[in-house]
Amino acid sequence: MSESEAPKRIALLLSRAIGYFRDALRGIKSYGVAHRWVFRMADPQATSIETVQHWDPAGIIYQGRTAAQVAQVLSLGRPAVNISGVLEAQPSARVGVDDASVGRLAAEHFLQRGFRHYAFAGYSNHHYSNLRQAAFIAVLRKAGFACEVFHEISELAEQRAESDWTSVDEQLRKWLLSLPRPTALMACNDFQGFELAQACRTAGLRVPEDVAILGVDNDELLCEMSQPALSSIALPTARIGYDAAALLSRLMQGGSAPRAPVLLPPTGVVVRASTDTVAVDDPDLAAALRFIREHAHESIGVGDVAARTSLSRRSLERRFTHTLGRTPLQEIRRMRMERARQLLANTDQPMPQVAQASGFANAERLSVVFREEMGMTPTEYRRQFRLQ
Numbered sequence: 001m002s003e004s005e006a007p008k009r010i011a012l013l014l015s016r017a018i019g020y021f022r023d024a025l026r027g028i029k030s031y032g033v034a035h036r037w038v039f040r041m042a043d044p045q046a047t048s049i050e051t052v053q054h055w056d057p058a059g060i061i062y063q064g065r066t067a068a069q070v071a072q073v074l075s076l077g078r079p080a081v082n083i084s085g086v087l088e089a090q091p092s093a094r095v096g097v098d099d100a101s102v103g104r105l106a107a108e109h110f111l112q113r114g115f116r117h118y119a120f121a122g123y124s125n126h127h128y129s130n131l132r133q134a135a136f137i138a139v140l141r142k143a144g145f146a147c148e149v150f151h152e153i154s155e156l157a158e159q160r161a162e163s164d165w166t167s168v169d170e171q172l173r174k175w176l177l178s179l180p181r182p183t184a185l186m187a188c189n190d191f192q193g194f195e196l197a198q199a200c201r202t203a204g205l206r207v208p209e210d211v212a213i214l215g216v217d218n219d220e221l222l223c224e225m226s227q228p229a230l231s232s233i234a235l236p237t238a239r240i241g242y243d244a245a246a247l248l249s250r251l252m253q254g255g256s257a258p259r260a261p262v263l264l265p266p267t268g269v270v271v272r273a274s275t276d277t278v279a280v281d282d283p284d285l286a287a288a289l290r291f292i293r294e295h296a297h298e299s300i301g302v303g304d305v306a307a308r309t310s311l312s313r314r315s316l317e318r319r320f321t322h323t324l325g326r327t328p329l330q331e332i333r334r335m336r337m338e339r340a341r342q343l344l345a346n347t348d349q350p351m352p353q354v355a356q357a358s359g360f361a362n363a364e365r366l367s368v369v370f371r372e373e374m375g376m377t378p379t380e381y382r383r384q385f386r387l388q
Helices: 019-034 046-055 067-074 099-111 127-142 162-178 190-203 220-225 237-252 283-295 302-307 313-324 328-346 351-358 363-374 378-383
Strands: 008-013 037-042 059-062 080-082 093-097 118-123 148-152 183-187 211-217 231-234 262-264 268-270
Touching: 008 019, 008 046, 008 237, 019 037, 019 220, 019 237, 037 046, 046 067, 059 067, 059 237, 067 080, 080 237, 093 099, 093 237, 099 127, 099 183, 099 211, 099 231, 099 268, 118 127, 118 190, 148 162, 162 190, 183 190, 190 211, 190 220, 211 220, 237 262, 268 328, 283 302, 283 313, 283 328, 302 313, 302 328, 313 328, 328 351, 328 363, 328 378, 351 363, 351 378, 363 378
Parallel strands: 008 037, 008 059, 059 080, 080 093, 093 262, 118 148, 118 183, 183 211, 211 231
Antiparallel strands: 231 268
């Protein structure tokens, strides 16, 4: 945009009380400042959408929670991009999360900790929750495990009558008490995870010893308010906001919307107290897993792991394979990959430094293993999470 052109008015119809949308605003702001956009923000209510029409925006980035909201936004006749995944049918352009990858990552996080009982809690009327649930269960089923499911009607507090809060709490309490222990429980988002942690406290269940809970969004306020602190899957929300703004810019210039939603993968699991446990009865295996988790970034081998137990190397390998379905060496490599992914997604460290901090001999070895595991180079993986 040249200095002589008037700044474009962009309406942002997003719930600023939800961490996901607050973080997306960072990316929108980054793109918008560079293109001299001016913003007007409001919650995505019917009255706000009506007001937007009088402001005459050039484009809209919004949170489409209901079909009626989406229809009302599109009726304004302005280019619009939805960054919510609540609805299955998406008649407008959308940028969001690869929810199937979120569910798979959650399952892998728990499987690696040796759990044998699993559960999922979410919202049956939210498409993103259903996608995460389906992928979570699919990975568990492939590993030979079943999954209990609890569905709540809605996460939106304004859609619950006050009398329903007690009812929902009691339903959650009964369901949680019915689960075998220990259970690995995926919540569809951090709001649900927070509620589950509180329900466990009122039911006398220990987190993570009886129920380990993993949320999604990495909303730091909710995660730290939870007792104990809630582990969560981090999402590239700033990048989602940036890409949504870039897509809106193309639409405002007459470009066509992509046929499919633009979906970005999660950046990794932020481990806090709610899943910081190993759910295996075998004390030697538990000690080995803890040692690997704490030292995989160092130059350790299977012999070093065995030395921390009462087992020979061969006995340890047999026990790993029988109980967890993988070898100690595969577990070391898995932990190193997890560390590398987190550093690539969340830091600007050069590749040699990422390799060293993750336990790989050098950047070349990191690249070889990364391509084998992820089907892309470390640089290509990092690029997914950068504002550009």
